[in-house]
Amino acid sequence: MTRMKETIQSISIDLFYQKGYFATSISDIARGCGIQKASIYYHFSSKEELLFQIMSHTMSDLVSLLKESLVQADPIDQRMRVAVRTHVQFHLHRQKENFIANSELRGLSEEHYRSIVALRDEYESIFQALIREGRDNGAFVAVDVRILSYAILNLCTSGAFWYNPGGRLAVEDIAAIYENFIIAGLQNGTLRPPV
Amino acid sequence: MTRMKETIQSISIDLFYQKGYFATSISDIARGCGIQKASIYYHFSSKEELLFQIMSHTMSDLVSLLKESLVQADPIDQRMRVAVRTHVQFHLHRQKENFIANSELRGLSEEHYRSIVALRDEYESIFQALIREGRDNGAFVAVDVRILSYAILNLCTSGAFWYNPGGRLAVEDIAAIYENFIIAGLQNGTLRPPV
DNA sequence: GTCTATACGATGATAGAC
DNA sequence: GTCTATCATCGTATAGAC
Numbered sequence: 001m002t003r004m005k006e007t008i009q010s011i012s013i014d015l016f017y018q019k020g021y022f023a024t025s026i027s028d029i030a031r032g033c034g035i036q037k038a039s040i041y042y043h044f045s046s047k048e049e050l051l052f053q054i055m056s057h058t059m060s061d062l063v064s065l066l067k068e069s070l071v072q073a074d075p076i077d078q079r080m081r082v083a084v085r086t087h088v089q090f091h092l093h094r095q096k097e098n099f100i101a102n103s104e105l106r107g108l109s110e111e112h113y114r115s116i117v118a119l120r121d122e123y124e125s126i127f128q129a130l131i132r133e134g135r136d137n138g139a140f141v142a143v144d145v146r147i148l149s150y151a152i153l154n155l156c157t158s159g160a161f162w163y164n165p166g167g168r169l170a171v172e173d174i175a176a177i178y179e180n181f182i183i184a185g186l187q188n189g190t191l192r193p194p195v
Numbered sequence: 196m197t198r199m200k201e202t203i204q205s206i207s208i209d210l211f212y213q214k215g216y217f218a219t220s221i222s223d224i225a226r227g228c229g230i231q232k233a234s235i236y237y238h239f240s241s242k243e244e245l246l247f248q249i250m251s252h253t254m255s256d257l258v259s260l261l262k263e264s265l266v267q268a269d270p271i272d273q274r275m276r277v278a279v280r281t282h283v284q285f286h287l288h289r290q291k292e293n294f295i296a297n298s299e300l301r302g303l304s305e306e307h308y309r310s311i312v313a314l315r316d317e318y319e320s321i322f323q324a325l326i327r328e329g330r331d332n333g334a335f336v337a338v339d340v341r342i343l344s345y346a347i348l349n350l351c352t353s354g355a356f357w358y359n360p361g362g363r364l365a366v367e368d369i370a371a372i373y374e375n376f377i378i379a380g381l382q383n384g385t386l387r388p389p390v
Numbered sequence: 391g392t393c394t395a396t397a398c399g400a401t402g403a404t405a406g407a408c
Numbered sequence: 409g410t411c412t413a414t415c416a417t418c419g420t421a422t423a424g425a426c
Contacts (some may be wrong), residue, residue: 036394154356155350169339
């Protein structure tokens, strides 16, 4: 990838994160890069293509990272901890891209949308397999696998929406809080209210 | 509120939910209402005003509902259960409006943005007070109140993004799953991983 | 690879008749 | 209250020179 192409991507990530995809114009991006807007089209065929590239890289990296993190044959609760930690760390370290990937699906064309959703589904199915395995061997309580996978992933992803890199808590602290909360829910989540 | 004004709001909710605020044009709304686009401006001064009205009503109703649900002086874990259940039910029963209120803050003007965020902050602070109370009297484990309030609210809100009214699970089932999962996390969320 | 210039469409909003 | 007509603006994208 050429230097300017990388600059355009990087500036676009900043702007899409700051103002949103629709509110960001090609002129804005060009201004940020210090070139004319027509020059953008030498590197990317359209604004939508730019959005797709950003999302595509992000989601591919996310799926690869999760797979790598799960190669160890640990007990199921330990594997779930690793998965949660990996997810949270990725979403906080690459906050802007993940924010975009989770909030700008609307901007994609039909085919690109399908492509990103396919990656997301692949990712979710890995989490669902973990939950199912833990439930089936008794490590986790009986739960609805799909609902809980949405809940867990959404909870962990939400950090990308409010996390402040210079703030009070470090990434590892936040990851640990989420990890413990989720494991507690998976191990005890059917407690009934006192009558 | 006149009949046409209500129609415009209702059609706008449908379209903002379906296509997003930015991708929905005044022409789209007018077509949906069976009138000309100029006529919209008799009822609302701008497209942004329309978005604000929708968000404002939704958030006000949400805050009122939560306050009403907590008038009973139950034990803290019971009150938290009620709060979670109320939140989930509201978000699933009024799915479209809540989806909009959570995903289209970008479309608001400065002042309107501040107004909506103030309501959201008020709402969050009620949840934070519940968590803090439970933590201080030992019903919940020691936790970071702010982080956990974001996590819990985001988890519960996420239902508005994937819930399918005609689907497999009823609102009450989903609310019960979330409720139990969250209470388990609050009561056991500092379990450490086995070493 | 980047520039200037421009085509072309769509959009939010207004004016004024009925 | 709703209409027709229209404005001004801005958006993405392309053509062709350098």
